[in-house]
Amino acid sequence: MLLRKIEESLLPDFYFESLKEAKPEIIVKNGRKAVLIDLDNTLVPRDKEKVSKEVRGWIKEAQKHGLSLCIVSNNWEGRAKKVADELGLPLVAPAGKPRKRAFLKALSILGVDASQAAVIGDQVFTDVLGGNRLGLLTVLIKPLSSKELIHTRFLRAVEKKILARNQPKNQRLMVDNNIKD
Numbered sequence: 001m002l003l004r005k006i007e008e009s010l011l012p013d014f015y016f017e018s019l020k021e022a023k024p025e026i027i028v029k030n031g032r033k034a035v036l037i038d039l040d041n042t043l044v045p046r047d048k049e050k051v052s053k054e055v056r057g058w059i060k061e062a063q064k065h066g067l068s069l070c071i072v073s074n075n076w077e078g079r080a081k082k083v084a085d086e087l088g089l090p091l092v093a094p095a096g097k098p099r100k101r102a103f104l105k106a107l108s109i110l111g112v113d114a115s116q117a118a119v120i121g122d123q124v125f126t127d128v129l130g131g132n133r134l135g136l137l138t139v140l141i142k143p144l145s146s147k148e149l150i151h152t153r154f155l156r157a158v159e160k161k162i163l164a165r166n167q168p169k170n171q172r173l174m175v176d177n178n179i180k181d
């Protein structure tokens, strides 16, 4: 029973192969108007600064759909600020996810409450757990690169097990014929 509860808090609402598949329309249709988005391995591969055309395209598309964005990153390097500045997005870092504080700060920057926001990230133990604790819509995507910190690599193995056993909570909602490529 307790284990079940723990697993629940680690399960995303949606799980996609890439950011591209996490279509802004899906987030809007689920009643959210803001997105707290992770940096490393979500917007850029870890240790890289260059944002791909694809990710830039997704950001534009999200803004076109009226979503406001804030980067929330556990990264402590200047690189996070550089990427945020380049994209013209606000940044909360280092965030200490899954703790609530940074998410709450991002929500206040964007002027929304938790029920109006989603979180997108590549890690269950930071992005999804933190988001679920606050009642954000949680969207997990596959990491952009396999380059990771050692503790992350360990957590990946646990993640894999949990995701293999469970279907993301709202994944059925995703199959919506109105949303095309």
Ligand SMILES: [Mg+2]
Residues within 6 Å of the ligand: 038, 039, 040, 041, 042, 121, 122, 123
């Ligand atoms: Mg990440």
